[in-house]
Amino acid sequence: xxxxxxxxxxxxxxxxxxxxxxxxxxxxxxxxxxxxxxxxxxxxxxxxxxxxxxxxxxxxxxxxxxxxxxxxxxxxxxxxxxxxxxxxxxxxxxxxxxxxxxxxxxxxxxxxxxxxxxxxxxxxxxxxxxxxxxxxxxxxxxxxxxxxxxxxxxxxxxxxxxxxxxxxxxxxxxxxxxxxxxxxxxxxxxxxxxxxxxxxxxxxxxxxxxxxxxxxxxxxxxxxxxxxxxxxxxxxxxxxxxxxxxxxxxxxxxxxxxxxxxxxxxxxxxxxxxxxxxxxxxxxxxxxxxxxxxxxxxxxxxxxxxxxxxxxxxxxxxxxxxxxxxxxxxxxxxxxxxxxxxxxxxxxxxxxxxxxxxxxxxxxxxxxxxxxxxxxxxxxxxxxxxxxxxxxxxxxxxxxxxxxxxxxxxxxxxxxxxxxxxxxxxxxxxxxxxxxxxxxxxxxxxxxxxxxxxxxxxxxxxxxxxxxxxxxxxxxxxxxxxxxxxxxxxxxxxxxxxxxxxxxxxxxxxxxxxxxxxxxxxxxxxxxxxxxxxxxxxxxxxxxxxxxxxxxxxxxxxxxxxxxxxxxxxxxxxxxxxxxxxxxxxxxxxxxxxxxxxxxxxxxxxxxxxxxxxxxxxxxxxxxxxxxxxxxx
Amino acid sequence: xxxxxxxxxxxxxxxxxxxxxxxxxxxxxxxxxxxxxxxxxxxxxxxxxxxxxxxxxxxxxxxxxxxxxxxxxxxxxxxxxxxxxxxxxxxxxxxxxxxxxxxxxxxxxxxxxxxxxxxxxxxxxxxxxxxxxxxxxxxxxxxxxxxxxxxxxxxxxxxxxxxxxxxxxxxxxxxxxxxxxxxxxxxxxxxxxxxxxxxxxxxxxxxxxxxxxxxxxxxxxxxxxxxxxxxxxxxxxxxxxxxxxxxxxxxxxxxxxxxxxxxxxxxxxxxxxxxxxxxxxxxxxxxxxxxxxxxxxxxxxxxxxxxxxxxxxxxxxxxxxxxxxxxxxxxxxxxxxxxxxxxxxxx
Numbered sequence: 001x002x003x004x005x006x007x008x009x010x011x012x013x014x015x016x017x018x019x020x021x022x023x024x025x026x027x028x029x030x031x032x033x034x035x036x037x038x039x040x041x042x043x044x045x046x047x048x049x050x051x052x053x054x055x056x057x058x059x060x061x062x063x064x065x066x067x068x069x070x071x072x073x074x075x076x077x078x079x080x081x082x083x084x085x086x087x088x089x090x091x092x093x094x095x096x097x098x099x100x101x102x103x104x105x106x107x108x109x110x111x112x113x114x115x116x117x118x119x120x121x122x123x124x125x126x127x128x129x130x131x132x133x134x135x136x137x138x139x140x141x142x143x144x145x146x147x148x149x150x151x152x153x154x155x156x157x158x159x160x161x162x163x164x165x166x167x168x169x170x171x172x173x174x175x176x177x178x179x180x181x182x183x184x185x186x187x188x189x190x191x192x193x194x195x196x197x198x199x200x201x202x203x204x205x206x207x208x209x210x211x212x213x214x215x216x217x218x219x220x221x222x223x224x225x226x227x228x229x230x231x232x233x234x235x236x237x238x239x240x241x242x243x244x245x246x247x248x249x250x251x252x253x254x255x256x257x258x259x260x261x262x263x264x265x266x267x268x269x270x271x272x273x274x275x276x277x278x279x280x281x282x283x284x285x286x287x288x289x290x291x292x293x294x295x296x297x298x299x300x301x302x303x304x305x306x307x308x309x310x311x312x313x314x315x316x317x318x319x320x321x322x323x324x325x326x327x328x329x330x331x332x333x334x335x336x337x338x339x340x341x342x343x344x345x346x347x348x349x350x351x352x353x354x355x356x357x358x359x360x361x362x363x364x365x366x367x368x369x370x371x372x373x374x375x376x377x378x379x380x381x382x383x384x385x386x387x388x389x390x391x392x393x394x395x396x397x398x399x400x401x402x403x404x405x406x407x408x409x410x411x412x413x414x415x416x417x418x419x420x421x422x423x424x425x426x427x428x429x430x431x432x433x434x435x436x437x438x439x440x441x442x443x444x445x446x447x448x449x450x451x452x453x454x455x456x457x458x459x460x461x462x463x464x465x466x467x468x469x470x471x472x473x474x475x476x477x478x479x480x481x482x483x484x485x486x487x488x489x490x491x492x493x494x495x496x497x498x499x500x501x502x503x504x505x506x507x508x509x510x511x512x513x514x515x516x517x518x519x520x521x522x523x524x525x526x527x528x529x530x531x532x533x534x535x536x537x538x539x540x541x542x543x544x545x546x547x548x549x550x551x552x553x554x555x556x557x558x559x560x561x562x563x564x565x566x567x568x569x570x571x572x573x574x575x576x577x578x579x580x581x582x583x584x585x586x587x588x589x590x591x592x593x594x595x596x597x598x599x600x601x602x603x604x605x606x607x608x609x610x611x612x613x614x615x616x617x618x619x620x621x622x623x624x625x626x627x628x629x630x631x632x633x
Numbered sequence: 634x635x636x637x638x639x640x641x642x643x644x645x646x647x648x649x650x651x652x653x654x655x656x657x658x659x660x661x662x663x664x665x666x667x668x669x670x671x672x673x674x675x676x677x678x679x680x681x682x683x684x685x686x687x688x689x690x691x692x693x694x695x696x697x698x699x700x701x702x703x704x705x706x707x708x709x710x711x712x713x714x715x716x717x718x719x720x721x722x723x724x725x726x727x728x729x730x731x732x733x734x735x736x737x738x739x740x741x742x743x744x745x746x747x748x749x750x751x752x753x754x755x756x757x758x759x760x761x762x763x764x765x766x767x768x769x770x771x772x773x774x775x776x777x778x779x780x781x782x783x784x785x786x787x788x789x790x791x792x793x794x795x796x797x798x799x800x801x802x803x804x805x806x807x808x809x810x811x812x813x814x815x816x817x818x819x820x821x822x823x824x825x826x827x828x829x830x831x832x833x834x835x836x837x838x839x840x841x842x843x844x845x846x847x848x849x850x851x852x853x854x855x856x857x858x859x860x861x862x863x864x865x866x867x868x869x870x871x872x873x874x875x876x877x878x879x880x881x882x883x884x885x886x887x888x889x890x891x892x893x894x895x896x897x898x899x900x901x902x903x904x905x906x907x908x909x910x911x912x913x914x915x916x917x918x919x920x921x922x923x924x925x926x927x928x929x930x931x932x933x934x935x936x937x938x939x940x941x942x943x944x945x946x947x948x949x950x951x952x953x954x955x956x957x958x959x960x961x962x963x964x965x966x967x968x969x970x971x972x973x974x975x976x977x978x979x980x
Contacts, residue, residue, distance in 0.1 A: 221979035221980055222979055222980075223979050231975060234967060235967065235972065237966050239729070239957035239958065240725060240728045240957060242725065263967040266964070269953060269954070271951050271953040272952055273960055274957065274965075275728040277728065277950075279721065279754075280750055280754040283750075284718070284720075284724075284750075284751055286721075287724070287725065288725035289725060290722055291714075291721060291722035291724060291726040292726065292958075293725070293729075294712055295725065295726040295729035296729055296956075296958030297728065297729035297957050297958045298965075313715050313718075314715060317715055407976040407979075407980075408976060410973075411966070415962055415966075448710075448958060449688075449730060449733055450687065450688055450733055450956065450958075452687060455686075455707075455708055455711070456711075457691075457702075458710075458713070459712070
């Protein structure tokens, strides 16, 4: 394998050079395992602290050390946080990818590189800044073993100077990133300073990219979606967690463990109000969750596609035995060695219909850390309300990348523990049957072991309303139809879509999850560059609600924008839409493993709408025209 | 559930219940199936030990064996899980409520083939659960194929000979960390009942492999899991006498003739020597016994291995005393100050 087989580079369209202050993307190309993550996060955090909207996306290989990795930081005064295809500023630290990294830059870009790589000969339309990293690091760090790490902080110093990033903010960010490790802070500060001094003395600035202070990030936090979901689970009162390590979901449960150990130990006894078990595989993870949910716990697991595959049978059992369970699917691409560290929205169809027989499952579709937090709480309430497995469909981009967010509000609702049978209810309803539809909403009353209420025998689909074993045709149909009613009930309980109707628009966009950020930006591009107006419906859950039908009614063409090859969400819609709606359905699909970007959507939509593909991009005005606000919804 | 007072004259146990809540629905297994005898012993053991059925969860996988939880303890919650994955469901249930008493019933295919992974990790964790394998060496519900406990050279009804060595679930359990490992025979009422009662006094994983002949598919000449073969090759390692903690009985015995084992709840097991002296607290002796008897084509039965004092999985998790499932909101949702502190750390 050539190291550049891992490259995230794409051919990009020609674009204007008119961009400069608080509007550019920077890419750091390093080797994984070289400790560059700290330097990259310090850089990102410094820009954030200067009040400039920023996002960070790590494109890393499935490997511990030695393969190329790219970290992209996008600063954008309008608050656009989606991935941007074009790299404006490259930091080339990896000899193996440097040449290709430079050759794919746009004209007008800038590049800081490790001097011995001699990249300046490759292009005449790129501004080059050679930095002798090895020479600079030696006096700063006497320990040869640490040099490899400290060297990264030198590029931070160089960039601080070249991009006008405040050194005081760099220091603050460094302290934040390294915590209480005073020695490390001192060492890294020296490296930062060395880089800055070198740049000041030797590198006259010849590029237009600059960070100027703004006030767009006041009170905001920086967080990964997985960590946000972990906080949500803790606040939702989760009591049983079973998981199996898998990229990109591991950090969800790992962060949860850290928080739970701090905030969920009983104050009087010092004992845990939770159990977290690293199971032997994903089958056992979900088995434990199903067992715990059946016995009354708020139970969850988190995984990625391969784990979802293994969970198919238990999910079906959970559906038919009607057991609450919360399953986080932090989506990534394909099975086995299939780009496990790259993002996708590729499990939508699979998860929604997971298992054999007639099964379908509610899914929540968070787009931001704030929704990862709030929907984690929603998921537990829904699981117990609907007595069924609930999927929270995240993806690698949301789960593992760093996002700005408003701080999370303290939950103001009590927990919804759903229909648990108690003495009063028993008196009211008379005879109890575990799977009897007393209220007409398809949701029966349940009891849990040890609660003193009547016991029942849980099993798969072969039972009657009293939970007795039955293979009778009428019992089976009755049960299946009630489960169908329960799914109809779910439509009213799941989070509603966010709909923005533009009266001037004849076309509508539908998106979900992380695609939201690129969609919002694309809508602004369309409006500002071509005067194409769009409406937008952002799905936040499956099953769909009535708003979806109305949206189709209102528009001539509806583009479902998603990050998979087969238009999976659109396929789910086709199962429910009428032929006249299906006729309006179009798809914009992005599935190269990298987070979707606005330009790809814009170009695809314009092509499908029959516009001239050679677009003359106008400069984006200072005020964003659309809804691409900073933070969550 | 509300259990009405039993009519006068009925035999009551120490918590005042008659047999009814300990019984199950009518069996649908074949007449003469060993599994039914095991269900009877479970009913007797739980009744006689005075276990509150409302605190019991019954679990199983898939197969003939796994149907049997429906045939005992009707007042208990039950969960017929998926094939080979009952241990994880049981684990989850006990995490949710560690006050529950869990009994799982599996089969030799459900455990030894599809479920071997979960079996291994259940044993490793020493989860406090009684795990019974109703072991007949074949897949009954799919009409008699060999299972992984079928012995080398054993014959199917149609003459096919098994040419793979068997898994010894007891040897595996001892090796993997189960703290109560026993083997019995569905036809040995006294031994099985004593072992089940002792199991209820143990805290940790009880792995009880019960040879339970399949009368329909594996009870013929040439099978090593037939009634006739098991009866002839059953080698009890000692005569078991179980004295529960709530019975004030002192057992007198000649020194050197009997080994006394005190179980977790204070109940005692008296193991009277039959042939050679056997110490069930000696792990190496247990492995030697299992290897030697299997080499001779015999089944060592009785208490193979016991380790009464090792911490079980729930203890290791350091859980609060109240069941996690029913903890109130104020104990499971951290304060606003806690959330604020987390948010501050992310600024």
